[in-house]
Amino acid sequence: MAAFRYHLPGTVEEAVELLAQYGSDAKVLAGGQSLIPLMALRLSRPEHVIDIGRIGDLDCIEDGPGGLTVGAAVRQAEVELAPVAGRAAPLVAAAMPYIGHRAIRNRGTLCGSLAHADPAAELPAVALAVDAELIAHSAARERTITAGDFYLGYLTSALDDTELLTGVRFPPWPRRTGWSVQKVSRRHGDFALVGLAAVLEPAGDGRVERAALSFFGAGATPLRVREAERVLVGERPEPALFAEAAGVVTKALDPPGDNHATAAYRAHVAGVLTRRCLAEAADRARGA
Amino acid sequence: MADRHSTSMTVNGNRIDLIVESCRTLAEVLREDLGLTGTHLGCEHGVCGACTVALDGRAVRSCLMLALQADGGAVQTVESLCADDGRLGPLQQAMADKHAFQCAFCAPGFLMTAHCLLAEGREITREEIRAELSGNLCRCTGYQSIVDGMEAAITALQADHDA
Numbered sequence: 001m002a003a004f005r006y007h008l009p010g011t012v013e014e015a016v017e018l019l020a021q022y023g024s025d026a027k028v029l030a031g032g033q034s035l036i037p038l039m040a041l042r043l044s045r046p047e048h049v050i051d052i053g054r055i056g057d058l059d060c061i062e063d064g065p066g067g068l069t070v071g072a073a074v075r076q077a078e079v080e081l082a083p084v085a086g087r088a089a090p091l092v093a094a095a096m097p098y099i100g101h102r103a104i105r106n107r108g109t110l111c112g113s114l115a116h117a118d119p120a121a122e123l124p125a126v127a128l129a130v131d132a133e134l135i136a137h138s139a140a141r142e143r144t145i146t147a148g149d150f151y152l153g154y155l156t157s158a159l160d161d162t163e164l165l166t167g168v169r170f171p172p173w174p175r176r177t178g179w180s181v182q183k184v185s186r187r188h189g190d191f192a193l194v195g196l197a198a199v200l201e202p203a204g205d206g207r208v209e210r211a212a213l214s215f216f217g218a219g220a221t222p223l224r225v226r227e228a229e230r231v232l233v234g235e236r237p238e239p240a241l242f243a244e245a246a247g248v249v250t251k252a253l254d255p256p257g258d259n260h261a262t263a264a265y266r267a268h269v270a271g272v273l274t275r276r277c278l279a280e281a282a283d284r285a286r287g288a
Numbered sequence: 289m290a291d292r293h294s295t296s297m298t299v300n301g302n303r304i305d306l307i308v309e310s311c312r313t314l315a316e317v318l319r320e321d322l323g324l325t326g327t328h329l330g331c332e333h334g335v336c337g338a339c340t341v342a343l344d345g346r347a348v349r350s351c352l353m354l355a356l357q358a359d360g361g362a363v364q365t366v367e368s369l370c371a372d373d374g375r376l377g378p379l380q381q382a383m384a385d386k387h388a389f390q391c392a393f394c395a396p397g398f399l400m401t402a403h404c405l406l407a408e409g410r411e412i413t414r415e416e417i418r419a420e421l422s423g424n425l426c427r428c429t430g431y432q433s434i435v436d437g438m439e440a441a442i443t444a445l446q447a448d449h450d451a
Contacts, residue, residue: 001311001313002311003290003291003309003310003311004291004310004311005291005310006291006293006310006354006356008356029354029357032352032353032354032357033334033349033352036313036333036334036351036352036353036354037333037334037352039311040313040332040333040351041333049310049354051354051356051357053357077346100334100423101337101422101423102347102401102420102423103337103340103346103347103348103349103401103423104334104349104352104423106343106346106347106348107348107349107352107353187422188419188422189422189423
């Protein structure tokens with residue numbers, strides 16, 4: 001890969017100082033499983049690389065009343081294997097095995113995937129499904145960005161050139177809430193042709209109180225299909241309802257077509273995944 | 289001006305101190321600076337798995353890491369799998385017995401992925417073996433022989449353990 005200057009800040013303060021100084025000439029390196037291949041292919045040629053992988057404060061998983069907070073140096077494999085993540089953010093833990101392969105998850109970070117904003121990646125869609133809050137620091141300020149405001153376009157997030165994503169907070173997981181994440185790809189570990197992260201929260205009477213259908217691989221960003229979610233709310237979670245929602249999804253999405261799959265195929269698969277994920281989420285909600 | 293940094297790591301049990309240019313990957317440094325050419329570079333962007341090594345006991349792609357990111361870590365390459373006298377280790381022997389590989393360009397990556405998996409010491413089904421090895425590409429065999437070799441290695445290690 002092309003030469004660059006390597007920086008190894010020991011604290012968040014040092015890291016954001018470097019970002020303030022170098023801005024768009026710098027790239028943040030965490031696990032490197034997205035950035036290093038881009039640099040190897042010369043698609044990215046930063047002059048400065050700021051390695052945040054050794055900032056101890058960012059290497060933490062914490063479950064508190066505000067939800068599960070995961071720091072920017074925490075690797076995907078750690079989240080996958082942490083019992084606390086399975087309890088406090090089951091959808092996040094369930095998505096992990098779909099990401100690349102074990103060797104990738106051993107290095108890649110959860111926040112790195114969120115910040116990279118690949119629309120075909122699992123974690124941005126999961127963050128969007130559960131209304132995660134992304135925590136950004138710059139030399140000037142700290143701010144929290146909800147996942148719904150974070151994804152602006154293809155590989156483009158609301159972070160500006162001087163901001164560092166330091167962590168993500170997943171809201172407390174409501175009891176009895178079901179979830180499902182599934183995807184269709186050519187080979188195990190590939191990016192999704194289409195994937196879905198779904199949440200189904202029943203009210204006391206068993207009807208759907210809240211639903212989230214968050215697709216990946218279906219557009220320039222991860223996408224919630226609100227029309228289909230509205231179809232579900234207030235109704236009994238049954239196969240006929242899921243099929244109705246699936247029909248809405250297939251009509252609402254306008255996915256890309258390429259040499260891997262046509263747009264029509266992706267839209268169709270999105271509907272199929274809607275039915276499958278909602279059935280699985282409903283089963284989980286009943287079992288919990 | 290090249291951007292060079294000093295770094296130290298343990299490679300196959302030996303402490304190594306060296307000065308590397310920041311843009312060089314762990315795979316490049318293992319092969320070119322340390323002469324450990326057992327680690328192969330196929331795609332060089334994280335797809336093929338040939339460059340897999342163990343870092344602190346976990347399988348990682350050495351082409352997707354800067355050498356500087358391994359600072360302070362313990363790296364194990366395929367060269368560490370044979371016995372001190374140069375004979376094949378049990379994993380290698382099991383793979384050889386099952387004719388797991390043909391051209392064997394991919395072998396170092398498969399072996400190190402398998403090595404990390406075996407080190408976990410847990411029960412593992414054939415289906416799980418297939419899933420765990422799915423990040424490594426082989427263009428010769430169709431994989432059956434590699435999974436056979438992996439099963440044989442598990443049996444051999446289990447027998448070793450029980451003896």
